[in-house]
Amino acid sequence: MIRAMQTVSEAPEVRGVPGLGCVPWMISDGPAFLLRTARERGPTFRARMGPGSMLVVSHPADLRTILHDHAKNFVRGNTVDLIRPLLGNGLPLSDGDFWLKQRRTMQPAFNRGHIQSLTRLMGEVCQRRLADAPVGATIDVHQFFTLLARDMIVETMFSDSLGGDTRAIDTAFMTISEFTGSRAFLPVRIPLHWPLPSNKRFHEAVRVIDETIDRIVARRKGGESRDDLLDALLHARDPETGEPMQQRHLRDELVTIFFAGHETTANLLTWTCVELSRHPEWARRMRDEVLAKASDRALVAEDVHQLPVTNAILREALRLHPPAWIFARQGIEDDALSGVRVRAREVALICPYITHRLEEFWPDPDVFDPQRFLDANPYAMGGGRDAHYVPFGSGPHVCIGNHFAITEAVVALAALAKHGRFSLLAPERVTNKVGATLSASNTAARVKPWK
Numbered sequence: 001m002i003r004a005m006q007t008v009s010e011a012p013e014v015r016g017v018p019g020l021g022c023v024p025w026m027i028s029d030g031p032a033f034l035l036r037t038a039r040e041r042g043p044t045f046r047a048r049m050g051p052g053s054m055l056v057v058s059h060p061a062d063l064r065t066i067l068h069d070h071a072k073n074f075v076r077g078n079t080v081d082l083i084r085p086l087l088g089n090g091l092p093l094s095d096g097d098f099w100l101k102q103r104r105t106m107q108p109a110f111n112r113g114h115i116q117s118l119t120r121l122m123g124e125v126c127q128r129r130l131a132d133a134p135v136g137a138t139i140d141v142h143q144f145f146t147l148l149a150r151d152m153i154v155e156t157m158f159s160d161s162l163g164g165d166t167r168a169i170d171t172a173f174m175t176i177s178e179f180t181g182s183r184a185f186l187p188v189r190i191p192l193h194w195p196l197p198s199n200k201r202f203h204e205a206v207r208v209i210d211e212t213i214d215r216i217v218a219r220r221k222g223g224e225s226r227d228d229l230l231d232a233l234l235h236a237r238d239p240e241t242g243e244p245m246q247q248r249h250l251r252d253e254l255v256t257i258f259f260a261g262h263e264t265t266a267n268l269l270t271w272t273c274v275e276l277s278r279h280p281e282w283a284r285r286m287r288d289e290v291l292a293k294a295s296d297r298a299l300v301a302e303d304v305h306q307l308p309v310t311n312a313i314l315r316e317a318l319r320l321h322p323p324a325w326i327f328a329r330q331g332i333e334d335d336a337l338s339g340v341r342v343r344a345r346e347v348a349l350i351c352p353y354i355t356h357r358l359e360e361f362w363p364d365p366d367v368f369d370p371q372r373f374l375d376a377n378p379y380a381m382g383g384g385r386d387a388h389y390v391p392f393g394s395g396p397h398v399c400i401g402n403h404f405a406i407t408e409a410v411v412a413l414a415a416l417a418k419h420g421r422f423s424l425l426a427p428e429r430v431t432n433k434v435g436a437t438l439s440a441s442n443t444a445a446r447v448k449p450w451k
């Protein structure tokens, strides 16, 4: 379906090192390499990866084509095979009618109204975690927020059903994240059935997660109901057919929410604290705002949308450090992007990390400046057709958990504003760490009192 009347050509190609192509640069710091290349060669280019190549796409006009106008042609396809043993046919891995049916069934559980009802519980989870990070302590910020986001999902999704010992499931998720990060940009696919130690660790991690989810669902089905996401999904019905979700699909969606919903938010909060540590003037503005709104009480749902500075800080952190920094689509038929040919079955890698730093749309793109959102819309979620701000994706597959993530992050920052600030020991040494998502390394910090 190449667009009529348009001259199509090949995208510029970066050849990299003989034999390996750009693999070494992708492994050492993929986001930095792709951004550098986009600035030199333009926002759409090919990068050689061993014997093959990948097409990187980042201009909003092309995102609009892929994610909106030609969304039926650009599907998940086999780009998500690596993670299928874990997520099955969960929402982020499915397309077409099956995806639509699941999305329709799950949507009510993620609507803003339902998520807002979880605000108080989220606040309690923060208080409990912060008790382990008293003023004066030295912590690892990324680890802290990973546990916090894990607790948030566990409590809001399963109430207390996971029990006290979460070590096995934590380790399993960490194993899977490292596994996907290390395999995603290898030039050749290593089959998952090969008896390699890394494959064995991956399958074992999937088994642990499967068993845990099965146990929780079985217990809940035989017991009392709770006002949590698990109950919402157990009782969810397709609005057209009235059918409940099949057991296997429920399992896939629960694992998906757990997986998609905690590492991403942990990274958002980590990068936000890195930026606040580098820009103490914004940390102070955030604290003043929170204290003016709710110094002597817990945050309630209505507050979340009445804290413009806090929200703008989060939007700016999502712009500069989008946790979902890259994601893929595969063309079913030949197509074209800004005059560049995309062949059938070719994979297009959509890179919000570059889109969010295009000077055409973001003046001084590398500068952390929440004022740009304060001036425009501090509550922006992106996802519209303009497609220059896409931290939660765009089009029909836009993140179902976006309100959950933002509510949780605002609640966490508000709790921090009353507790103490995470002062990075070496903010200038923080670097990108690429796993399944974009996280940060060197995030040791001292918990300091606010002055």
Ligand code: HEM
Binding pocket: 091, 092, 093, 103, 256, 257, 260, 261, 262, 264, 265, 268, 322, 323, 324, 327, 328, 390, 391, 392, 393, 394, 396, 397, 398, 399, 400, 401, 402, 404, 405
């Ligand atoms: C800061 C936090 C988060 C970020 C940056 C983020 C980002 C994204 C992005 C970019 C997509 C679109 C991927 C694509 O088009 O292929 C997506 C989809 C999705 N996200 Fe999130 N996400 C976050 C938090 C969450 C949370 C908290 C949940 C669940 C509780 C969640 C569940 C999902 C699901 C199920 C999808 C698939 C939607 C579909 O295909 O219909 N995410 N997310």
